[in-house]
Amino acid sequence: MSLPFSGLVSFAMVPRYDPAETPAPHAVILGIPTDEGTTQHPGARYGPRAIRDASTQFPYYKRGRGYYDPERNRPMLPALELRDAGDVAIVPTLPEENSRRITEAVAGLRARGAFPVCLGGDHSLTPAILRAFADTPVHLVQVDAHLDFVDRLAGAAETHASPMRRAREMPWVR
Numbered sequence: 001m002s003l004p005f006s007g008l009v010s011f012a013m014v015p016r017y018d019p020a021e022t023p024a025p026h027a028v029i030l031g032i033p034t035d036e037g038t039t040q041h042p043g044a045r046y047g048p049r050a051i052r053d054a055s056t057q058f059p060y061y062k063r064g065r066g067y068y069d070p071e072r073n074r075p076m077l078p079a080l081e082l083r084d085a086g087d088v089a090i091v092p093t094l095p096e097e098n099s100r101r102i103t104e105a106v107a108g109l110r111a112r113g114a115f116p117v118c119l120g121g122d123h124s125l126t127p128a129i130l131r132a133f134a135d136t137p138v139h140l141v142q143v144d145a146h147l148d149f150v151d152r153l154a155g156a157a158e159t160h161a162s163p164m165r166r167a168r169e170m171p172w173v174r
Helices: 044-055 095-111 123-131 163-168
Strands: 027-032 065-069 074-087 115-120
Touching: 027 044, 027 095, 044 115, 095 115, 095 123, 115 123, 123 163
Parallel strands: 027 074, 027 115
Antiparallel strands: 065 074
């Protein structure tokens, strides 16, 4: 029996993603536990873990297929396959290396045909995710209290204050 307080934690307790899985699931959760781009309140690095932990209360259906809605007492999206790939391996003192790793991880999921659903982390990881979509137009919608359009903050180009500026510089982002 899968219980929210025991076992390995994955998003909504869906199965772990295996890159050898064929065909690839429709969507794969990818944690990006970093907050090295923030200048104020650290802690966003714990976001993927906290989201996964909270999500264990969500009732998933048939081991990663669809979502069971207890209010409607029926499965929703029964054909949707969802897996959890765990976290990108972050090196706390190497932001450029982390950016490369994030882009590589997201691009790897896309190459296998899965849609990446990224859990962060602070806003500085957004450009690295977007670089993984350089081969196709991407429409970006931002919901935030600020524009996040600063060019550089304390000399750094990729911070929590600049993801929309970096996105605007990418011709594939609409």
